[in-house]
Amino acid sequence: MLKTFKIGGVHPEENKFSAGAAIEKLPLPGTVNIPVAQHIGAPAKVLVNRKDEVKVGTVIAESGGFVSANIHSSVSGVVQKIDNVYDASGYRRQAVIIKVEGDEWEDQIDQSADLMHDINLSQKEIIDKINAAGIVGLGGATFPTHVKLMVPEGKKAEMLLINGVECEPYLTADHRLMLEKKHEMMIGIRILMTALGVQKAAIGIENNKPDAIEELRKISVDYPGIDIVPLKVKYPQGGEKQLIKAVMNREVPSGKLPIEVGAVVQNVGTAFAVYEAVQKNKPLIERIVTVTGKSVKKPSNLWVRIGTPVENLIEAAGGLPEDTGKVVSGGPMMGKALNDLGAPVTKGTSGVLIFKDNEAHRVDYKACIRCGKCVTACPMGLEPFQLMNYTTHEMWKESEADRMMDCIECGSCSFTCPSYRPLLDYIRLGKSNVSQIIRSRKQ
Numbered sequence: 001m002l003k004t005f006k007i008g009g010v011h012p013e014e015n016k017f018s019a020g021a022a023i024e025k026l027p028l029p030g031t032v033n034i035p036v037a038q039h040i041g042a043p044a045k046v047l048v049n050r051k052d053e054v055k056v057g058t059v060i061a062e063s064g065g066f067v068s069a070n071i072h073s074s075v076s077g078v079v080q081k082i083d084n085v086y087d088a089s090g091y092r093r094q095a096v097i098i099k100v101e102g103d104e105w106e107d108q109i110d111q112s113a114d115l116m117h118d119i120n121l122s123q124k125e126i127i128d129k130i131n132a133a134g135i136v137g138l139g140g141a142t143f144p145t146h147v148k149l150m151v152p153e154g155k156k157a158e159m160l161l162i163n164g165v166e167c168e169p170y171l172t173a174d175h176r177l178m179l180e181k182k183h184e185m186m187i188g189i190r191i192l193m194t195a196l197g198v199q200k201a202a203i204g205i206e207n208n209k210p211d212a213i214e215e216l217r218k219i220s221v222d223y224p225g226i227d228i229v230p231l232k233v234k235y236p237q238g239g240e241k242q243l244i245k246a247v248m249n250r251e252v253p254s255g256k257l258p259i260e261v262g263a264v265v266q267n268v269g270t271a272f273a274v275y276e277a278v279q280k281n282k283p284l285i286e287r288i289v290t291v292t293g294k295s296v297k298k299p300s301n302l303w304v305r306i307g308t309p310v311e312n313l314i315e316a317a318g319g320l321p322e323d324t325g326k327v328v329s330g331g332p333m334m335g336k337a338l339n340d341l342g343a344p345v346t347k348g349t350s351g352v353l354i355f356k357d358n359e360a361h362r363v364d365y366k367a368c369i370r371c372g373k374c375v376t377a378c379p380m381g382l383e384p385f386q387l388m389n390y391t392t393h394e395m396w397k398e399s400e401a402d403r404m405m406d407c408i409e410c411g412s413c414s415f416t417c418p419s420y421r422p423l424l425d426y427i428r429l430g431k432s433n434v435s436q437i438i439r440s441r442k443q
Contacts, residue, residue: 004232005242008379018299032307041067057106070134074285074305076104088329116279133277138269158262160201165238168331173288178212188275236410293354295321311341325360374413384413391430
């Protein structure tokens with residue numbers, strides 16, 4: 001029987017139209033806008049000035065604190081300006097704008113396709129390299145990877161869990177990476193195991209990717225300590241706590257991190273980026289992005305340089321369909337609608353989803369009928385209808401007491417609500433207010 005998490009979960013249509021589309025390199029844009037805040041934590045501090053010349057891999061902004069990440073130029077060219085640009089969130093944020101000229105890389109980056117198996121660095125050297133390369137979690141959370149690998153004193157990592165679930169409907173970037181870059185990913189996992197000092201790792205993959213499961217099982221004999229764990233298809237299986245429950249049958253306590261139960265979770269894309277950083281001296285300057293939708297002419301998985309306008313990706317997938325109603329950055333469950341197709345691809349951009357007009361509009365919501373479906377669907381065991389009420393009435397003390405901060409923002413509650421109530425929107429708003437209150441208490 002296939003493993004899965006126990007509480008909640010939903011089964012949206014998978015719609016993996018791009019699953020069979022091999023990864024293609026997107027041509028370089030004329031200009032890139034590279035935001036300095038592409039990660040959880042403090043924004044990076046800009047190091048370059050207008051008219052500076054940069055190469056692919058040049059550090060253009062340095063980490064702004066312990067929880068932060070370096071930013072590198074994804075192209076070669078000239079810095080046009082440092083300005084605020086609209087990003088995927090719809091807000092204007094500081095970015096380095098570079099006019100592309102040629103494709104000249106920093107000398108230390110190994111661009112060859114040679115597979116580098118040997119891991120010759122110490123734990124500290126690996127973590128330092130990952131830090132220098134600006135690696136963040138590529139599953140969507142964008143937490144700086146080097147911080148995750150620094151196990152707090154008094155805690156012990158027992159197992160590395162690799163998230164190959166990709167439970168968001170439509171998205172297939174991780175699926176294709178597991179098929180096309182499997183050896184690099186497995187070496188990346190071995191590097192992460194070395195950095196953590198663990199002997200065991202497991203790759204969780206939902207059973208709707210049988211080809212990836214088969215391919216990785218074939219080669220896993222060459223990578224001792226790495227198990228392939230097929231999982232039942234259920235959203236949001238890719239959530240850290242849900243994956244830990246499914247694979248290890250351990251529950252992370254409320255308000256605690258996975259290390260509390262001996263686990264560290266990383267995404268398959270992160271493992272590949274770690275391979276490139278440690279073995280090839282390549283910083284995180286590009287990633288795979290799925291471009292898809294029911295009316296998209298050519299659903300695609302594209303290698304994209306960070307800072308590339310989203311409209312370039314849409315053009316490569318056949319252009320914007322005539323019946324487009326909405327363009328979303330990410331997947332349909334956790335993604336956010338774009339108000340500007342010139343917004344840049346960032347380290348956390350996993351997909352560009354184009355909704356048809358007849359699917360794009362929200363239905364006017366009605367009164368809660370107390371059916372309990374949102375409670376049944378919540379994988380964190382919360383009461384979403386109540387948390388929405390708390391936000392509506394600004395009841396922040398009650399929100400915190402009822403574990404609003406445990407919400408992983410998966411959207412299962414909104415998906416299942418027969419009254420079409422925007423539960424997740426209100427909970428996100430509530431979390432923002434509660435987190436500010438919690439921070440103020442610590443100051």
